[in-house]
Amino acid sequence: MKSLGILSAGLVFAAALGTVASGDDHVDPAVMKAVKARQAQMQLYAFNLGQLGAMAKGEVDYDAGAASAAAGNLAKLTSLNGRAVWLPGSDDATLGEDVTAALPAIWEEGSEIGDKAKALSMAAAEMESAAGDGLDALRGAIGDVGKSCGGCHEDYRRSDD
Amino acid sequence: MRRLALFVIGLAVIGLGVFWTLSAPERLPADALAGIEGDAEKGARVFYAAGCASCHAAPEAEGDEKLILAGGMRFPSPFGTFIAPNISPDETHGIGDWTAQELADAMIHGTSPEGAHYYPAFPYGSYGRLATHPEGLKEIAHLHAFLQTLPPSSAPNAAHEVGFPFNIRRGLGLWKLVFANEGWVSSVPGDDAQLERGRTLVEALGHCGECHTPRNAVGAPLNGQWLAGAANPSGEGRIPGIDEMNWSARDIAYYLETGFTPDFDSAGGHMAAVIENTSQLPEEDRAAIAAYLKAVSQP
Numbered sequence: 064m065k066s067l068g069i070l071s072a073g074l075v076f077a078a079a080l081g082t083v084a085s086g087d088d089h090v091d092p093a094v095m096k097a098v099k100a101r102q103a104q105m106q107l108y109a110f111n112l113g114q115l116g117a118m119a120k121g122e123v124d125y126d127a128g129a130a131s132a133a134a135g136n137l138a139k140l141t142s143l144n145g146r147a148v149w150l151p152g153s154d155d156a157t158l159g160e161d162v163t164a165a166l167p168a169i170w171e172e173g174s175e176i177g178d179k180a181k182a183l184s185m186a187a188a189e190m191e192s193a194a195g196d197g198l199d200a201l202r203g204a205i206g207d208v209g210k211s212c213g214g215c216h217e218d219y220r221r222s223d224d
Numbered sequence: 225m226r227r228l229a230l231f232v233i234g235l236a237v238i239g240l241g242v243f244w245t246l247s248a249p250e251r252l253p254a255d256a257l258a259g260i261e262g263d264a265e266k267g268a269r270v271f272y273a274a275g276c277a278s279c280h281a282a283p284e285a286e287g288d289e290k291l292i293l294a295g296g297m298r299f300p301s302p303f304g305t306f307i308a309p310n311i312s313p314d315e316t317h318g319i320g321d322w323t324a325q326e327l328a329d330a331m332i333h334g335t336s337p338e339g340a341h342y343y344p345a346f347p348y349g350s351y352g353r354l355a356t357h358p359e360g361l362k363e364i365a366h367l368h369a370f371l372q373t374l375p376p377s378s379a380p381n382a383a384h385e386v387g388f389p390f391n392i393r394r395g396l397g398l399w400k401l402v403f404a405n406e407g408w409v410s411s412v413p414g415d416d417a418q419l420e421r422g423r424t425l426v427e428a429l430g431h432c433g434e435c436h437t438p439r440n441a442v443g444a445p446l447n448g449q450w451l452a453g454a455a456n457p458s459g460e461g462r463i464p465g466i467d468e469m470n471w472s473a474r475d476i477a478y479y480l481e482t483g484f485t486p487d488f489d490s491a492g493g494h495m496a497a498v499i500e501n502t503s504q505l506p507e508e509d510r511a512a513i514a515a516y517l518k519a520v521s522q523p
Contacts, residue, residue: 105489113488120478166460206503209482209490213499216492221461224453 090162094153098163101148104140111137112208115190118198119205125198134187134194137208141184149176155221164221179215186211247397249335252355257325260365267370270363272504273429274351276371278497279308282379290500293318294377299345301457303443304386306345314376324368331364334400341396343384344403344443350431353408357424403444409433410450410520418508422516425509430502435463435494451520456493463493469521476514477507 090098114133117123154167169176186207193204271277277285280293295310312318319327326337332355334341334348342348354360389395409427412419426432437445438454453465469476475486480502483491491499502510 109488109490112484116478116482116484116488120474160461164461206482209484210500212490213483213492213496216490217494217496220492222456222463222493222495223461224464 090158094150094158095162097148097150098153098158098165101145101165102163104143104148107140108137108212111140112205115194115201115205119202125201127195127197130194130201131191134191138184138187138191141180141187145180160221160223164223166219166221169219174219176215176219179211179219182214183208183211243394243398246401247341247394249339249341249397250333250400251329251335251339252325252332252361254325257328257361257365260324260362262324262365262367262369264366264369264373266363267366267368269505269509270367270429271370272501273425273509274367275430275498275501276311276367278494278501279346280311282377292375292377293371294379295381296379299457300459301345301443303390304384306343306384306386307382309381310377310379311371312377313372313374314378317378317380318376319371320376322368324365327368327371328361328364332360334396341393341400343386343393343396344399347431347434349403349445350428350434353428354424356407357428360428363429399442399444403442409447410516412516412519418512418515419519421509422512422514422519425513426516430498430513432466436466451517458494461493466517467520469517473511473514473518476517477510480505480510480513481507 111133115130115137118125118130149165149169151170153163154165154169155163156167168174186204190201190204190208193200277290277293279297279299280295281290281297282292282294283297285292285294293310293312295308297308299306299308310318313320315321322337329335329337330342330346331348331351333352334344334346336342354363357363384391408423410423412423414420433445433447433451436451436454437447438449438452439445451465451467453467454463456463471479471486479485479491480499482503483496483499485491502513
């Protein structure tokens with residue numbers, strides 16, 4: 064069962080990779096791959112949170128197994144080593160706003176991006192242990208996950224129309 | 225020649241007189257808050273609805289530190305950089321010695337206790353709409369009582385980094401004359417309490433238009449394009465429009481609670497700070513904001 068979970072996560076990953084839009088002719092293909100991979104990782108965060116959020120919002124019935132699976136995926140995704148996808152010089156000022164929304168501040172002196180990523184993996188770990196314990200526990204944990212997503216987007220991702 | 229010079233000087237004096245009269249700061253009538261008793265508990269809700277901490281907390285404050293309104297946050301604009309003052313209840317460095325009436329003059333007319341004009345970086349253009357709300361002055365009195373319960377800070381105020389002519393506060397009087405206190409932007413049916421609450425939260429307290437409505441060359445909001453989206457004053461990217469929301473009211477309320485969009489992307493930019501406040505509001509307030517945005521979005 065466990066390997067099936069990992070396999071399906073892999074499939075979703077591949078699907079997400081395939082759907083990222085591109086306006087990227089002028090960008091080094093290796094850099095472009097890194098940008099697409101991190102955007103796909105973000106899409107997977109959103110996809111798995113969507114499973115949990117639909118329950119939190121009351122749009123689908125709470126299901127302990129499904130909630131645990133989604134929260135487990137999220138926790139694993141937040142533990143991926145990000146070195147290769149967050150290449151220095153892959154910010155929006157360098158690559159263009161149509162390619163990435165990552166702000167140069169990520170790579171500047173005094174950047175707290177590492178702390179922000181850690182805050183998310185801690186919140187995701189909390190969610191992993193709470194998700195199977197009923198709807199109230201899930202609702203209690205999702206707020207902190209949202210705060211840690213937003214905490215990083217606040218400083219390091221460009222806002223757009 | 226001499227007569228001409230005198231004539232010109234005369235005109236200049238009249239001009240100065242007109243300028244001085246037109247640019248005079250406005251205040252509420254002396255008895256405007258007579259008989260109103262502030263309630264700190266109710267003030268907490270006003271505080272989170274109005275987002276005072278988003279601008280007046282220290283720049284790096286997290287969590288409960290956001291309740292120390294020490295000032296110091298910087299607001300770049302085309303006219304220079306404004307720096308938020310200390311509004312903690314410290315009597316020397318903050319506003320601990322202010323009356324509720326003085327706070328009301330600041331929030332509604334942008335007028336200081338000494339009678340100087342504030343810059344509209346302090347969003348009194350939005351808060352000022354409370355003046356015409358039957359409960360508006362009460363809300364400010366409650367807020368005043370709540371602010372008194374917060375921890376004091378002895379951080380001194382920093383001067384704004386604003387060049388000539390924008391450093392002359394008196395000139396702001398003319399700006400205010402032309403642009404401030406325009407009243408409510410949208411009309412709501414008198415018997416719809418939820419929409420009315422939503423309008424108070426969006427147009428006045430939540431000052432949503434300060435970011436989501438575009439501005440003209442002198443920084444005044446273009447209310448004909450109310451909530452239609454705007455340039456980001458920090459220079460990067462854009463602030464999206466919220467005048468054509470196709471999200472459900474439930475989705476909008478959930479976004480204001482958790483930051484999650486219907487696709488479970490997560491709000492960033494300055495909106496993340498707004499959501500820190502709206503997440504503290506009672507559910508019914510988020511629902512009222514959502515109802516208002518849906519009403520505005522109807523073609």
